[in-house]
Amino acid sequence: xxxxxxxxxAGAATEAPxxxxxxxxxxxxxxxxxxxxxxxxxxxxxxxxxxxTLLSIALSFTRWNGLDLADIKxxxxxxxxxxxxxxxxxxxxxxxxxxxxVFLAVIATPLGLLLAxxxxxxxxxxxxxxxxxxxxxxxxxxxxxxxxxxxxNRDNGLLNFLLGTAGTPAAVDWFGDSSVNIWAALFAATxxxxxxxxxxxxxxxxxxxxxxxxAAALDGANATQTFFRVVFPAMRPVNIVIIxxxxxxxxxAFDIVYVINRGTNGLELISALVIQNxxxxxxxxxxxxxxxxxxxxxxxxxxxxxxxxTFNKGAAE
Amino acid sequence: xxxxxxxxxxxxxxAVPVGSKRKRHYGTHIFLTVMAxxxxxxxxxxxxxxxxxxxxxxKYGYFSLQGTFNFDNFIQAWSQGGFSRYFxxxxxxxxxxxxxxxxxxxxxxxxxSRFNWKFNITLLVMFTAGxxxxxxxxxxxxxxxxxxxxxxxxxxxxxNLLNTYISVIAVDxxxxxxxxxxxxxxxxxxLSADLTEAALVDGASVWTQYWSIIMPxxxxxxxxxxxxxxxFIYNDFFWPLLFIQSGDRLPVTTAINNLQGNFLSxxxxxxxxxxxxAIPTLIIxxxxxxxFVAGLTLGSSKG
Numbered sequence: 375x376x377x378x379x380x381x382x383x384a385g386a387a388t389e390a391p392x393x394x395x396x397x398x399x400x401x402x403x404x405x406x407x408x409x410x411x412x413x414x415x416x417x418x419x420x421x422x423x424x425x426x427t428l429l430s431i432a433l434s435f436t437r438w439n440g441l442d443l444a445d446i447k448x449x450x451x452x453x454x455x456x457x458x459x460x461x462x463x464x465x466x467x468x469x470x471x472x473x474x475x476v477f478l479a480v481i482a483t484p485l486g487l488l489l490a491x492x493x494x495x496x497x498x499x500x501x502x503x504x505x506x507x508x509x510x511x512x513x514x515x516x517x518x519x520x521x522x523x524x525x526x527n528r529d530n531g532l533l534n535f536l537l538g539t540a541g542t543p544a545a546v547d548w549f550g551d552s553s554v555n556i557w558a559a560l561f562a563a564t565x566x567x568x569x570x571x572x573x574x575x576x577x578x579x580x581x582x583x584x585x586x587x588x589a590a591a592l593d594g595a596n597a598t599q600t601f602f603r604v605v606f607p608a609m610r611p612v613n614i615v616i617i618x619x620x621x622x623x624x625x626x627a628f629d630i631v632y633v634i635n636r637g638t639n640g641l642e643l644i645s646a647l648v649i650q651n652x653x654x655x656x657x658x659x660x661x662x663x664x665x666x667x668x669x670x671x672x673x674x675x676x677x678x679x680x681x682x683x684t685f686n687k688g689a690a691e
Numbered sequence: 692x693x694x695x696x697x698x699x700x701x702x703x704x705x706a707v708p709v710g711s712k713r714k715r716h717y718g719t720h721i722f723l724t725v726m727a728x729x730x731x732x733x734x735x736x737x738x739x740x741x742x743x744x745x746x747x748x749x750k751y752g753y754f755s756l757q758g759t760f761n762f763d764n765f766i767q768a769w770s771q772g773g774f775s776r777y778f779x780x781x782x783x784x785x786x787x788x789x790x791x792x793x794x795x796x797x798x799x800x801x802x803x804s805r806f807n808w809k810f811n812i813t814l815l816v817m818f819t820a821g822x823x824x825x826x827x828x829x830x831x832x833x834x835x836x837x838x839x840x841x842x843x844x845x846x847x848x849x850x851n852l853l854n855t856y857i858s859v860i861a862v863d864x865x866x867x868x869x870x871x872x873x874x875x876x877x878x879x880x881x882l883s884a885d886l887t888e889a890a891l892v893d894g895a896s897v898w899t900q901y902w903s904i905i906m907p908x909x910x911x912x913x914x915x916x917x918x919x920x921x922x923f924i925y926n927d928f929f930w931p932l933l934f935i936q937s938g939d940r941l942p943v944t945t946a947i948n949n950l951q952g953n954f955l956s957x958x959x960x961x962x963x964x965x966x967x968x969a970i971p972t973l974i975i976x977x978x979x980x981x982x983f984v985a986g987l988t989l990g991s992s993k994g
Contacts, residue, residue: 400897403896404897407898411798411802411901412799414795415799415868416799416814418864418865419817419865419868422829423824423866425832426829426832426836427828427829429831429832429836430831440835489723492722492723497716498716498720502727506731507726507730509734512922512976512983514927514968515928516945517926517944517965517969524736524961524962525732532754565730573984625825628827632948633928644827645825649827649933652830653933659831659835662831666827669828673823673824673828677820677823677824680823681819
């Protein structure tokens with residue numbers, strides 16, 4: 375790895391003589407140091423992220439119980455066929471992941487944006503409001519699951535008390551009832567996501583050139599027009615990041631449902647199904663990997679979109 | 692392109708004529724207050740429950756104000772739940788992970804941002820993409836890789852890398868290096884080329900440029916990343932769940948999953964345990980809020 379980067383580095387330097395930071399002028403020792411600086415993190419990244427990703431793809435076409443390496447048998451696309459046709463939790467999980475994405479995109483993210491816009495004005499106590507909305511972002515999703523469990527509890531939870539149903543047969547076990555628990559989990563996830571979006575948009579709003587707003591005001595635009603036609607488009611870099619975060623978060627959603635009931639009974643998510651097939655007695659590595667690859671392929675769409683935008687722009691500069 | 696995000700704030704606010712919009716904010720305040728109350732309810736409810744003895748909640752019910760308020764549940768949860776051990780486990784995982792992540796990411800960021808060579812963009816893309824993958828995608832291969840990585844029993848009682856902190860530290864680090872490299876390289880790119888150019892003319896080695904020139908100037912970004920990563924790693928639930936089988940080796944965030952089983956349905960103790968787990972992050976938030984927010988926005992400002 376290091377030797378190849380060094381030779382190519384020298385090549386790049388001759389191609390771009392205008393740049394000051396030419397590798398060619400470095401001594402042999404410096405090149406070795408630079409090679410190590412690149413090689414070690416790259417090796418870590420390859421061994422623990424990219425090679426496992428490729429292995430996931432490979433394992434998804436095999437049948438294996440996870441015990442002896444010699445037992446790995448080719449299975450063709452059988453795992454994918456099984457997942458799509460004979461694995462009952464799969465399609466509910468896909469629906470829940472889509473619902474998660476739609477909920478975050480339609481409720482949580484706009485709520486975060488709204489909070490940011492309101493708090494960006496000069497209002498009293500803006501810092502206090504920000505601190506309150508931001509606090510859940512500091513907490514782990516596992517802890518959020520537990521805190522909301524106390525709130526949602528059937529007999530002793532605050533929500534049933536506030537609704538007046540506590541202690542009556544009408545009391546709802548918000549995390550246990552499979553017809554409502556996905557919504558209950560989504561509210562808990564929103565609690566964290568909206569604060570996260572808010573803080574990113576607050577930074578984004580502060581980065582918008584004030585002269586843009588002044589120009590819009592001079593042209594007679596009202597506050598709503600100014601925001602949607604001038605300020606919001608000007609925050610394009612932040613918007614892209616938020617879109618990616620929203621999509622990725624909805625694919626990564628795992629901790630909350632795992633804490634509640636390991637992702638079963640109304641809370642199936644693809645990520646949780648991957649783990650259910652990997653741990654425990656009946657290890658079905660092939661099926662788990664097929665689910666992981668499905669998750670990977672979906673994730674690569676927003677990741678590629680984001681990277682293309684980020685690095686194409688960077689290269690053009 | 693990154694740190695400047697924080698600075699224009701003052702100029703923006705200075706430019707807006709003070710008082711011109713003041714009177715129109717009643718509706719905003721009502722909305723924000725309602726939202727803030729809703730936001731605080733789950734936390735306040737947990738704290739309220741945690742502060743009440745079980746005997747009182749049994750007697751008066753959970754929805755009452757009678758009875759005493761004290762920290763007995765915290766003390767009992769701490770000792771009965773084994774929190775001192777879990778916190779120590781969290782320290783053993785978080786400290787090496789954050790230090791190694793910052794070190795390796797700064798090396799990589801320095802190499803790709805201060806020198807011009809063919810594959811630096813390619814590698815940076817690869818690093819950034821790796822950080823965005825859902826961890827579950829890698830779960831099976833990593834678990835099996837570690838399980839089949841044989842070690843002597845004096846080193847690991849499982850005979851392989853499972854159930855060791857090394858496995859959690861290595862994977863947490865590999866995942867976070869991508870993000871930190873991305874942020875630090877943007878920061879380092881913004882530093883003037885003349886700084887290292889002059890050093891190069893003076894015959895300073897690459898290592899000297901990195902350690903004595905670039906790293907000290909990157910300190911604000913490093914502080915922000917360190918704060919952010921401490922929170923990220925402390926809050927990581929998934930990797931210890933996958934790799935560590937012995938309950939007494941779990942870090943606190945993963946261990947709270949067992950809280951409900953350990954404390955049966957003693958909600959007062961569960962609430963106290965939850966609050967104990969939140970305390971370290973809330974302390975960091977109060978003390979280092981600026982760094983934390985800077986870290987989050989550093990990652991997003993370069994779109």
